[in-house]
Amino acid sequence: MSRIAVIGLGRFGMALAKHLGRAGVPVLAIDTNLQHVNEVRDFVDAAVQMDSTDPAALEAQDVSECDVAVVAIGENFEAALLTTVLLQKMGVKRILCRAQTQTHAEIFRQLGVTEVIQPETETGIALARRLANPHLEDVIVVGPGHMLIEMKAPHSFIGKTLQELDLRRRYKVNLVAIKRPRQDAPPDDEQRFETLSVPGPDEEIKEEDNLVVIGPESALRTLPHD
Numbered sequence: 001m002s003r004i005a006v007i008g009l010g011r012f013g014m015a016l017a018k019h020l021g022r023a024g025v026p027v028l029a030i031d032t033n034l035q036h037v038n039e040v041r042d043f044v045d046a047a048v049q050m051d052s053t054d055p056a057a058l059e060a061q062d063v064s065e066c067d068v069a070v071v072a073i074g075e076n077f078e079a080a081l082l083t084t085v086l087l088q089k090m091g092v093k094r095i096l097c098r099a100q101t102q103t104h105a106e107i108f109r110q111l112g113v114t115e116v117i118q119p120e121t122e123t124g125i126a127l128a129r130r131l132a133n134p135h136l137e138d139v140i141v142v143g144p145g146h147m148l149i150e151m152k153a154p155h156s157f158i159g160k161t162l163q164e165l166d167l168r169r170r171y172k173v174n175l176v177a178i179k180r181p182r183q184d185a186p187p188d189d190e191q192r193f194e195t196l197s198v199p200g201p202d203e204e205i206k207e208e209d210n211l212v213v214i215g216p217e218s219a220l221r222t223l224p225h226d
Helices: 011-022 034-043 055-060 077-090 102-111 124-132 167-171
Strands: 004-007 027-031 046-049 068-071 094-098 115-117 136-143 146-152 174-181 193-197 210-216
Touching: 004 011, 011 027, 011 034, 011 124, 027 034, 034 046, 055 077, 068 077, 068 124, 077 094, 077 102, 102 115, 124 136, 167 174
Parallel strands: 004 027, 004 068, 027 046, 068 094, 094 115
Antiparallel strands: 136 146, 146 210, 174 193, 174 210
């Protein structure tokens, strides 16, 4: 499983690190504040008090070996920026940066980071769910313990009808819709999918389909993602 570094343990970073840890994801949590580090220590694989703008400190913690790094530093934009640049130099594959303002978001985008997160549009817990389940295209919490997800059709589903899959009986989840790419749409077109709402039992899953499924979070975790 991917190891994720969470750098900055304010409200957003703390929620993210704890939820990832509870989901069984290996987490390296980093902050300059010892109190924050101690608070998260029991939830993650490793929690370290250190300055993330110090390249030697990052190297000492093998941050370059992490598959994903989330820069969740809120108040100190200069530190967040320098940390991001260091992570890029170290070759971290996926870098997600928290931005407090549109200006900060634009600067991070100019740096070419993988994703910019703005807490007013995504909570730490929602991001944790996405990172813990990289096969998911989207996650929406619809009630306590229940989620609506969009996922790529598992290889084992392709070529089978909904009746054959029998998702409600086998997985205790319900298929809401199938999103299927239009043949005439370019790959980078955000509107390239057509939505088949409440598809019938004879509908066959195709290779590039995305499935929109609703159900308990525990049941959704049992769906294959091969």
